[in-house]
Amino acid sequence: MKLRLIEILSPNALHQRFGIALALPTIMALTPDYVDAEYEEVFLGDSTIKINKDTDLVAMSVLTMNAPYIYSIAQKYREIGKKVVLGGMHVSLLPDEALNYCDAVVVGEAESVWNDVIEDFCEDRLKKIYKADAFIDMKEIPRARLDILKKKNYISVAAVHGSRGCPYKCSFCSVTEFYGNTYRFRPVDHIVNEVKNMIDNGIYENYLSFNDDNIACDKKFAKSLFSELKNLNIKWWGQANITISSDPELLKLMYESGCVYLCIGIESVNAKSLTSIDKSMNKIENYIDFVKKIRDAGMIFQGTFILGLDFDDESIFNSTYEFVEKADIDLPAFNIVTPMPGTKIYRDFENENRIIVRDWSKYNNLSVVYKPKLMSADALTKGCRDLYIASNERIRKGYNTFLERVNCK
Ligand code: SF4
Known part of the structure; x- marks a missing residue:
């Protein structure tokens, strides 16, 4: 049996280069040896993609922005009689939509059900939906097959999950919907051994991505992990929330463990807008101090912003720019409100008849798909x-600092 795993890469180099999607390397690790599995990387929108007839089953992981392109690939394979299975955030939240374009959908985490998909396919009894009864035990997460990634498409192919999910409930975030508002973490020794393995096998070269949605939600876990990572002499980047800045010991350990770059959702400098998206842990009056603490601890600070929230008028652009300058944020990222399907904000906009674009390819954080208030x-x-143009030099400098710090320049 021949399985083809197709990864869709963002054509935006900056975006692509920082992160690695672990879904398909994990699927590869779970695939039994009797399956002849091949892995392929395709840039989003590439119209020259070759449909490989020597394939029995195709598997792809779907983000909202990639959904139309992935559906078009799925249709091409189905037209020549091949079966297609889709998984990932978008189709987990909209399985009925996905089933118009594929034969089976993996809803939620794939680890516990992937073997069933393969066995059912081989027995010609593929079901429409595969959904695990419970979240996977974090002790059971397999080592992703990072060796299959095409190194030329990344600065670094080293990536790992320390935890999954997030206990917060920001209304725009798909993480909470996907993981059911849980926060689970792996045993520290499993993570450390996986990183050691990457070093020994040459997968780790310059830096490691922690693919966690929020690496330091549980401070005891985070401190224990960072204390162990200190001994490995690595560099890494990850995502967290602003509450970490109130714990100097955590920041110190984080830096000493090799953290060079931290991505944190500032979201808004407008208090009413922050409340409207349930981002209660962000306190505007503490922002400047918090950013300073993280930068003083030695990390490059990426702050992400959401613009066009319900209490934002046009003055939000100036106030955001002024804040970025005052806080001296190394790498600001400006996103237009994007109501991802399945999230609370999507449901609210839908109820208010404010969703005006349903082409998922426009759900890219740069297009307006809803009626702003x-x-x-x-x-x-x-x-x-204009914010991007005004911050262009700052972003270029921040990115170059990152490349220098990880010896990639
Ligand atoms: S803190 Fe971050 S990961 Fe957690 S729900 Fe909010 S946006 Fe999502």
């Missing part, structure tokens, strides 16, 4: 673009 869609698009 206090400005026009054009003003929002322009305001966001």
Whole structure:
């Protein structure tokens, strides 16, 4: 039996280069030896993709922005009689939509059900939906097959999960919907041994990505992990939330463990807008101090912002820019509100008849897909673009600092 795993890469180099998607390397690790599995990387929108007839089953992982392209690939394989199984965040939240384009959908985590998919396919009894009864025991997470990734497409192919999920409930975030508002972490020795293995096998070269949605939610776990990582002499980047800055010991350990770059959702400098997205842990009055603490601890600070929230008028662009300058944020990222399907904000906008674009390819954080309340869609698009232009030099410098720190320049 021949299985083809197809990964869709973002054509945006900066975005692509920082992160590694672990879904398909994990699927590869779970696939039994009797299956002849091949892995392929395709850039989003590439119209020259070759449909490989020497394939029995195709598997892809779907993000909302990639969904139309992945559906088009799925259709091409189905037209020549091949079966297609889809998984990932988007189809887990919209399995009925996905089943218009594929034969089976893996809803939620794939680890516990992937063997069933393979066995059922081989017995010609593929079901439409595969969904685990419970979240996987974090002790059972397999080592992703990072050796299959095409190194030329990344700065570093080293990536690992320390934890999954997040205990917070920000209304725009798919993580909470996907993981059911849980936060689970792996045994520290499993993570450390996996990293050691990457070093020994040449997978780790310059730096490691922690693919966690929030690496330091549980401070005891995080401190224990960082204390062990200190001994490995690695560099890594990850995502966290702003509450970490109130714990100097955590910041110190984080830096000493090799953290060079931290991505944190600032989201908004407008208090009412923050409340509207349930981001209660962000306190605007502490922002400057918090950013300073993280930068003083030695980490490059990426702050992400969401623009066009319901209490944002056009003054939000100036106030955001002024804050970025004052806080001296190394790498700001400006996103237009994007109501991902399945999230609370999507349901709210839908109930208010404010979703105006249903082409998922436009759910890319740079397009306006809903009716903003206090400005026009054009003003929002322009305001966001102008912020990027005004911060261009800052972003370039921050990115170069990162490359220098990980010896990639
Ligand atoms: S803190 Fe971050 S990961 Fe957690 S729910 Fe909010 S946006 Fe999502």
